[in-house]
Amino acid sequence: MHPELAALMELQAIDVQMDQCRDAISRIPASIEKEERYLTGFESSVAELEGEVEAARKKLREAEGEIQSFDQKLRDTRGKQTLVKTNEEYRALGAEIEGYQSRISALEDTVLEIMESMPAHEEKLAGARGELETARGKVQGEVKKYENHQADFERELSGLLDKSKALAGGVSEEWLKRYEGLRKSRQGLAVCAVVNRTCQGCRMAETIKRFLEIRDSEDRIYTCSNCKRILYYHEEGESVELSLPAVDEE
Numbered sequence: 001m002h003p004e005l006a007a008l009m010e011l012q013a014i015d016v017q018m019d020q021c022r023d024a025i026s027r028i029p030a031s032i033e034k035e036e037r038y039l040t041g042f043e044s045s046v047a048e049l050e051g052e053v054e055a056a057r058k059k060l061r062e063a064e065g066e067i068q069s070f071d072q073k074l075r076d077t078r079g080k081q082t083l084v085k086t087n088e089e090y091r092a093l094g095a096e097i098e099g100y101q102s103r104i105s106a107l108e109d110t111v112l113e114i115m116e117s118m119p120a121h122e123e124k125l126a127g128a129r130g131e132l133e134t135a136r137g138k139v140q141g142e143v144k145k146y147e148n149h150q151a152d153f154e155r156e157l158s159g160l161l162d163k164s165k166a167l168a169g170g171v172s173e174e175w176l177k178r179y180e181g182l183r184k185s186r187q188g189l190a191v192c193a194v195v196n197r198t199c200q201g202c203r204m205a206e207t208i209k210r211f212l213e214i215r216d217s218e219d220r221i222y223t224c225s226n227c228k229r230i231l232y233y234h235e236e237g238e239s240v241e242l243s244l245p246a247v248d249e250e
């Protein structure tokens with residue numbers, strides 16, 4: 001086999017691995033986002049329950065304020081009642097006083113009701129906060145895992161890059177250029193096997209004559225007559241490790 005062809009085959013294998021690393025790295029941010037989205041359900045139930053507790057507290061403050069104000073009116077009216085001259089005026093103020101008393105009593109019922117419901121609201125809120133904390137802990141663990149994967153892939157990538165540079169040193173500028181061009185135009189697969197006369201990149205068959213030349217050549221690099229990929233002979237029946245699943249669609 002032509003020594004440059006051997007280097008190009010290795011280069012192709014390393015580039016495939018690098019593509020896989022880059023692909024894996026590019027998918028990590030979305031995975032992290034998905035993890036973080038998992039928290040929004042917990043966050044919104046905490047917010048909702050906080051809102052409920054806050055609303056109950058507000059209602060309580062309002063009722064207490066109203067009680068105070070009716071209490072004041074009640075005292076004022078009682079004061080006035082001691083000063084009136086006629087029975088009629090006295091009775092009228094008496095009715096006013098009864099009205100205030102019944103308002104106050106209704107408001108006191110409301111206050112009691114709210115105060116009795118508060119512990120349950122607060123307990124629910126504490127429960128939801130606990131669930132949120134647990135979920136946060138879980139998500140942080142998952143995010144850390146993704147970050148570690150990313151670091152692993154980046155380390156692997158940098159090791160592969162060194163290997164690829166070393167291999168590129170053994171290939172002429174002309175073939176390297178063709179290789180890079182094919183990688184760009186042929187879905188990342190520039191070098192592929194020809195098995196049973198068929199290019200594994202585009203599935204087109206070479207003529208028998210040309211196939212035999214490719215198979216037996218020691219000093220020449222052949223390319224596919226159809227897709228122009230760099231070809232190497234691969235015995236039928238053996239697995240072809242360098243073929244990518246992506247075969248040309250045309």
Ligand SMILES: [Zn+2]
Pocket residue numbers: 199200201202203204224225226227228229
């Ligand atoms: Zn081809």
